[in-house]
Amino acid sequence: MKTEIRSHCPISYTLDLLGDKWSLLILRDILFKSKNSYQDFLDSEERIATNILASRLKKLVEQDFLIKKRNPNNKKQFFYFAAPKAIELIPALTEFIIWGAKFDQHTAVPKDFLLKMETDKLQFVEHTQAQQKSLLNSNDSYSD
Amino acid sequence: MKTEIRSHCPISYTLDLLGDKWSLLILRDILFKSKNSYQDFLDSEERIATNILASRLKKLVEQDFLIKKRNPNNKKQFFYFAAPKAIELIPALTEFIIWGAKFDQHTAVPKDFLLKMETDKLQFVEHTQAQQKSLLNSNDSYSD
DNA sequence: AACCTTTACTTGTTTTTTGCAAGTAAAAAC
DNA sequence: GTTTTTACTTGCAAAAAACAAGTAAAGGTT
Numbered sequence: 096m097k098t099e100i101r102s103h104c105p106i107s108y109t110l111d112l113l114g115d116k117w118s119l120l121i122l123r124d125i126l127f128k129s130k131n132s133y134q135d136f137l138d139s140e141e142r143i144a145t146n147i148l149a150s151r152l153k154k155l156v157e158q159d160f161l162i163k164k165r166n167p168n169n170k171k172q173f174f175y176f177a178a179p180k181a182i183e184l185i186p187a188l189t190e191f192i193i194w195g196a197k198f199d200q201h202t203a204v205p206k207d208f209l210l211k212m213e214t215d216k217l218q219f220v221e222h223t224q225a226q227q228k229s230l231l232n233s234n235d236s237y238s239d
Numbered sequence: 240m241k242t243e244i245r246s247h248c249p250i251s252y253t254l255d256l257l258g259d260k261w262s263l264l265i266l267r268d269i270l271f272k273s274k275n276s277y278q279d280f281l282d283s284e285e286r287i288a289t290n291i292l293a294s295r296l297k298k299l300v301e302q303d304f305l306i307k308k309r310n311p312n313n314k315k316q317f318f319y320f321a322a323p324k325a326i327e328l329i330p331a332l333t334e335f336i337i338w339g340a341k342f343d344q345h346t347a348v349p350k351d352f353l354l355k356m357e358t359d360k361l362q363f364v365e366h367t368q369a370q371q372k373s374l375l376n377s378n379d380s381y382s383d
Numbered sequence: 384a385a386c387c388t389t390t391a392c393t394t395g396t397t398t399t400t401t402g403c404a405a406g407t408a409a410a411a412a413c
Numbered sequence: 414g415t416t417t418t419t420a421c422t423t424g425c426a427a428a429a430a431a432c433a434a435g436t437a438a439a440g441g442t443t
Contacts, residue, residue, distance in 0.1 A: 101285040103347040105339025106267045106332060116258060116430075123250045133391055141245040144431055149392055171390050171439045180342060187338055188250060190331035195249025198324060203247040260401075277420055288402050293421055315410040315419050386442080393436070400429070405422100412417070 096154050112158060113184075117143055117151050122160065122181055123188060126227060131174040132166075155181075164234055176234060177227045185223050189216065240298050256302060257328075261287055261295050266304065266325055267332060270371060275318040276310075299325075308378055320378060326371045330364050 100111050113119050124130035124139055136148055143151075152175060155161040160181040166172040193213060196204035212219050244255050257263050268274035268283055280292055287295075296319060299305040304325040310316040337357055340348035356363050 103343055103345050104267070104284075105336045105343060105346055105348055106271075107264060107285055107339075108343045108346070109335045109339040110260070110263060114258060114260060114263070116254070119254060119258070120251060123248070127250075134389085140248075141251055144433095145392070146394085146432090147430065169390085169440080173391075183338055183341065187331055187334035190334050191253045192249045194327055194331055195251075195253040197327065199247055199249060199252045201247050202249055202252070204249055278418085289421070290403090290423085291401065313411075313419085317420075384443100388439100388441075390439080391437090394434085396432085396434105398429100398431070400427100402427070403425085405424090407422070408420090410417105410419080413415085 096150065096157075098154070098158070109187075115151075117147055118155060119184075119188070119191075121148070121151055121155065122177070122184060125161070125175060125177050126181065126185055126188065126223065127192075131176065132172060162231070174234070176231050178231070182224050182227045182231075185227070186220050189220050189223075240294065240301075242298070242302070253331075259295075261291055262299060262304075263328075263332070263335075265292070265295055265299065266321070266328060269305070269319060269321050270325065270329055270332065270367065271336075275320065276316060306375070318378070320375050321371045322375070326368050326375075329367050329371070333360065333364050333367075 098111055101107050113122075120139070120141055120143070121136055124136055128139075130136060130139070133148065133152070136143065136152075137145065152161065152163075156163050156175070158180075159178050161175045162178050164174050164176065166174055189212070192204065193209065193216075196202045196209045242255055245251050257266075264283065264285055264287070265280055268280055272283075274280060274283070277292065277296070280287065280296075281289065296305065296307075300307050300319075302324075303322050305319045306322050308318050308320065310318055333356070336348065337353070337360075340346045340353045346353075
């Protein structure tokens with residue numbers, strides 16, 4: 096899978112890597128919902144197709160957004176962890192959360208949660224990033 | 240054009256509205272590059288096709304991201320202005336700029352500009368938003 | 384040891400979206 | 414009155430996504 100880069104405008108570049116229907120939703124599952132396996136992603140309510148999921152995971156690993164590791168307790172299962180390139184997307188995705196919650200009349204985000212998130216935005220971002228970094232480090236020893 | 244909403248997760252919702260290959264690039268042109276007309280958008284280096292541009296502009300107007308107005312000095316030309324729903328995307332797009340500039344080895348963004356943007360992020364965001372709001376207001380009197 | 388389940392995919396086909404080339408139509412300029 | 418500008422539309426080809434089904438290996442169950 097080759098990703099065509101339309102230009103070196105930073106917004107365009109980001110969209111070329113991640114601006115399809117599913118890549119950012121997989122990253123959302125990992126970064127904000129503690130999901131890590133193929134089956135976890137399949138179970139998400141947006142219902143990604145198996146072939147699309149497989150091809151997106153492959154691309155995200157190839158492009159260093161995700162790191163794929165065997166579950167040491169179950170040789171047939173793999174876990175996907177956020178690499179630094181993905182962890183650095185947390186500020187942008189946080190702004191998407193704020194925007195989406197503000198303009199979706201039927202948003203799943205509770206009002207008080209949103210309010211807290213907006214006032215303590217930096218804290219929320221840094222806390223989420225620290226969480227992902229420690230997850231990544233704690234599994235450093237695993238193979239694959 | 241009907242937009243299917245996959246879920247009311249705010250990230251998913253945002254992507255359902257804007258997560259195609261071109262919508263956010265049109266908004267970038269308006270929000271960050273002072274572009275406002277059909278011809279301006281066609282001239283962008285990413286080379287959108289005319290039919291796609293027309294259909295995206297229609298959708299963005301229908302969904303209240305953009306306001307379409309006649310050029311009062313040239314009856315055949317239209318201008319597209321960012322509505323509040325688009326102006327509120329500036330924080331998210333700013334994070335995309337920062338991310339894209341950081342991870343694209345060949346980014347068009349100069350290092351010192353990026354550094355200034357990161358340290359004075361809030362100021363950059365608010366300045367860009369204020370600019371767009373005044374543009375919108377100053378054209379309030381135009382018809383269409 | 385044989386069978387069933389879990390897990391992570393792949394394959395083949397249909398549908399939807401995008402891309403490309405050309406054409407239209409009305410206002411404006413010359 | 415002819416050409417140019419501006420904003421599109423149309424028709425067809427190519428690419429991407431969606432859907433349904435199948436594969437294959439590891440693990441668990443009897």
